[in-house]
Amino acid sequence: MRDFVQKQVDTLSVDDGKDRVSVVQYSSDPAVQFYLNTYTTKREVLDSVRGLRHKGGRPLNTGAALRYLRDNVFTASAGSRRPSGVPQVLILITGGRSFDSIDEPASALKQLGVLTIAIGTRGSDPRELQTITGEPSYALSVSELTDLPKVQQQFESSVEAAVFEVTPELPTVIASRDRKDIVFLLDGSDGTRNGFPAMRDFVERVVEKINVGENKDHVSVVQYSREPEVHFYLNTYTTREDVVDSVRGLRHRGGRPLNTGAALQYVRDNVFTNSSGSRRLQGVPQILILLTGGRSFDNVDSPASALKQQGIYVIGIGTRTSDARELQKISYEPSYALSVSEFTDLPSVQEQLSSVMSKVIVRATPMTPTVTGKNVTPL
Known part of the structure; x- marks a missing residue:
């Protein structure tokens, strides 16, 4: 999982201030490794990702983690640029079924405009992942986490589609209050x-x-x-x-x-x-x-x-x-x-x-x- 995140960060434009990255790990409760505004260079992000250590713990409360992200990570104080129209993308990597309900937290993230791409293993619940993403094509699957490189291309296509979905075709056009x-x-x-x-x-x-x-x-x-x-x-x-x-x-x-x-x-x-x-x-x-x-x-x-x-x-x-x-x-x-x-x-x-x-x-x-x-x- 750590290697997979590292590969994704390598493809981003962090140094020029375009892309920002945060990493959160969770089990019974979530722990922020770093926020969207913690690092401003790709080297710093990669060094932090390489230093990640497995958290451990049980049960797996995906619902609580999603809620935590909405309230504490996709916020202006944590570096989110949502009010400026910057696409908000959440990449969830999970190996099991959640012990708590994910319906309300997943819906709350969607309402906030966060697009979620989920990757699960055979131990995950495919229907749960689709509920979290809201779009079946954004729910990807591997047999084991060691197979993550196999969905690299599919994953990149999903990210592109997600970012395109929240990017206006004509970014200079502002919604007119005279048209509905x-x-x-x-x-x-x-x-x-x-x-x-x-x-x-x-x-x-x-x-x-x-x-x-x-x-x-x-x-x-x-x-x-x-x-x-x-x-x-x-x-x-x-x-x-x-x-x-x-x-x-x-x-x-x-x-x-x-x-x-x-x-x-x-x-x-x-x-x-x-x-x-x-x-x-x-x-x-x-x-x-x-x-x-x-x-x-x-x-x-x-x-x-x-x-x-x-x-x-x-x-x-x-x-x-x-x-x-x-x-x-x-x-x-x-x-x-x-x-x-x-x-x-x-x-x-x-x-x-x-x-x-x-x-x-x-x-x-x-x-x-x-x-x-x-x-x-x-x-």
Whole structure:
């Protein structure tokens, strides 16, 4: 493991101040070997890596280690340049299954914008590693740790992909507060038949308050039950009148069961894309407004994490028949999960929704889109 870290450091641009490195070792609890701002030369980093000694201890608490990193290593005081737009990359090397829960800490790292690449052995849990990374292709595997050199090329490709994912295609473009890409995801299952007209009216009211135009706000509507159906994409209409006319014509889809997880994944893969009109790579805020009246029959964890990782801000609106905890998990953060008793009460959260959207636009506007370095932490 130590040799592998050494090989990675050799490929980085530490001396010119572009890349920064930190190393943390953990078992029952984590121990920082050095922080992102401890060393400023490659020689110092390599000398410290060569001097690493095995920590020992049990059990293996990966969840606690991930939480520790978020709170103590990927911070400005420890040398993280996250507020300046520098890609944050975590490389996890582990040989076993965690004794504590990794779900919440892994999700918290993704929310912070940290991209995790995990390498495990046959003693690791592949599904656990995929949950931690949120992207199956970022979870690599070797039989033994001595086989780490075999995944060197695959690993380097994953790092490149991860850094590209968080690097804007046009780094000079700052997210415009005058432009938003908004996707409405509507629960069209059998259970919402009576509430659907109220959902449709609500979407129309939101659209009336935004500035739809070719170089302004873009809107898409997707309805789902067992599977999703796109009514129109982000680049289908360029005027408010066309969007409103299409929304007024929406008909309840029906069907069961309610597969919210599959719908979230579909929206990420097919709607928030360049070909469908998403302007994510131009720095335009990406907002998903989910209206749902029930508990999902499939798992929402991985699709929700994948949306957050892609920088999509999810605002969830549920009724008393929804699962409040599930809605909080789907939403970008718990405060973005709104609630009404029935869909006919949706006008009562109109102002709350506007407030959350305003916060999203502020958060989605980068301070300084610096893309010339990265912060790398092997764990």
